Amino acid sequence: MDIRVFLLAISAITVGLVELVVGGILPVIAEDLQVSIATAGQLITIFALVYAIAGPVLLSLTAKIERKKLYLVTLSVFFLGNVFTYFSTTFAMMMTARILTAASAALVIVLSLTITARISKPHVRAKALGYIYMGISSSLVLGVPIGIVITNAFGWRTVFLGIAILTIGTLLLISKFFDKIPTGDVQPLREQLKALANKKIVFAHLATMFMLAGHYSVYAYFTPFLETTMNLSSSSISVFYFLFGIAAVAGGAFGGGLATRIGSQKSILIILGAFSISLFVLPYSTFSMPVFIIVMMIWGALSWALAPAQQDYIIQTDPVSSDIHQSFNNSALQVGIALGSGVGGIAFSHTGSVTSMPAVGGFIVIIAFVCAAISLSMAVHKKKKNNTAAQHVSERTH
Structure with missing residues (x-):
């Protein structure tokens, strides 16, 4: 299997962590931001809604941008979103940060899928896509317990600081191992x-x-x-x-x-x-x-x-x-x-x-x-x- 597929899977894990990790630490976030748990739950809802809409819309709007450049720019926006989350002191700031991370995460995931499909040979394409989804699923199902452990040890903000640090590593790997990827027929x-x-x-x-x-x-x-x-x-x-x-x-x-x-x-x-x-x-x-x-x-x-x-x-x-x-x-x-x-x-x-x-x-x-x-x-x-x-x-x- 092409090593680049595994790097894209790692990227999928990194951006996928940010979605449901909030669910396990919701009471802590609610208390810190001085809102009810029900209100804090909107952080999950807004993420899912923005994610669902942003993926196809952003993919269309960025159709003419070279894929590697777009991927790195989107990861950079995702990094900034997590840093913004770390420094959020109000619920409004946190919601803004969630919108930013949701939109960028959606584009990173769909780019990971489309690039994987493009660089993989047809007879192993399904298997390669399986590795990307393995990354997505692992971040969604394992992110919650990992987030709880980190929050109990270092506080909830450290979770998002950790994701930001992982994003930097992903940026460096993608930059090093990927050549320019043409847009194809737009x-x-x-x-x-x-x-x-x-x-x-x-x-x-x-x-x-x-x-x-x-x-x-x-x-x-x-x-x-x-x-x-x-x-x-x-x-x-x-x-x-x-x-x-x-x-x-x-x-x-x-x-x-x-x-x-x-x-x-x-x-x-x-x-x-x-x-x-x-x-x-x-x-x-x-x-x-x-x-x-x-x-x-x-x-x-x-x-x-x-x-x-x-x-x-x-x-x-x-x-x-x-x-x-x-x-x-x-x-x-x-x-x-x-x-x-x-x-x-x-x-x-x-x-x-x-x-x-x-x-x-x-x-x-x-x-x-x-x-x-x-x-x-x-x-x-x-x-x-x-x-x-x-x-x-x-x-x-x-």
């Missing part, structure tokens, strides 16, 4: 937006959104689920989160490897089907600790296994507009996280039982499976239509 913004009319891609984005929505309808409430079903203490729960995180990190690499071996289209359906089953089985595995850990880690691995195959499928389906579609798929992921958390909260308030959450998530993932199947069936139909047309041309020629 489409006007109007044409890129027209690409969103591609129904196959739209259903692929919906599959990503509903898959993450199903996942986060359970994962967002995993702590009360563990407390209720397994009677775990807070220290034991942190161990389970760590195990889940390891599985999720491995899942990105597993999904990329599977897509490389059997193809992206088959992988998408297999992963979504298995993921739905794992959610339905989860509450029935709590009778035994070892069984539950196995099911939980399968669930964790599958939660990030779809992304590499999905990205590779999008590139194959519409290579000309693949950059903008990868950006929108990443935005769909963020919308799915927000949607899942909301749906999970509504379901919990109506049922009053956390044991019902996995079934809710499982049904949402079934919707994702249907969306993926529709997208794939359209792709197969178009391929058959093109083959038929080519056959008719051949017959007329002879």
Whole structure:
């Protein structure tokens, strides 16, 4: 594997840390900035919203800028955003810093994906994308416990100072090991937006959104689920989160490897089907600790296994507009996280039982499976239509 792919994965880890790390240290931030925890929670919401919108918009606006230069400039803005966060003394300053880091993080991630797709050979592209998603998933699932440990030892501001320092290291590595990366064929913004009319891609984005929505309808409430079903203490729960995180990190690499071996289209359906089953089985595995850990880690691995195959499928389906579609798929992921958390909260308030959450998530993932199947069936139909047309041309020629 090209060493540059691993450097981009490291960059993805660095910028990914800043999103959910706030969740684990929210009470400390709220107390320091003298706001309620509910108000401080808006720091997560605003990040997700800006991230979802900024990715595709900034990618379009910067389409003519050489990729390495753009990457380094964006990382520099991300660095400044974290420094601003470190020095924030009011909630308004903190919100401004979150907007800055969200927009720059979104562009860094989508550039990491598009550059990886461009520098990787087609037969290992899905696997290479898997490493990027392994970086993203590791930052999202492991950032929370790491942030808590650092906050308890040195204070919450040190978390963002540490991310800023990591960003400097990433800047130096990218600057040293990457040559100039041309923009490639640049489409006007109007044409890129027209690409969103591609129904196959739209259903692929919906599959990503509903898959993450199903996942986060359970994962967002995993702590009360563990407390209720397994009677775990807070220290034991942190161990389970760590195990889940390891599985999720491995899942990105597993999904990329599977897509490389059997193809992206088959992988998408297999992963979504298995993921739905794992959610339905989860509450029935709590009778035994070892069984539950196995099911939980399968669930964790599958939660990030779809992304590499999905990205590779999008590139194959519409290579000309693949950059903008990868950006929108990443935005769909963020919308799915927000949607899942909301749906999970509504379901919990109506049922009053956390044991019902996995079934809710499982049904949402079934919707994702249907969306993926529709997208794939359209792709197969178009391929058959093109083959038929080519056959008719051949017959007329002879």
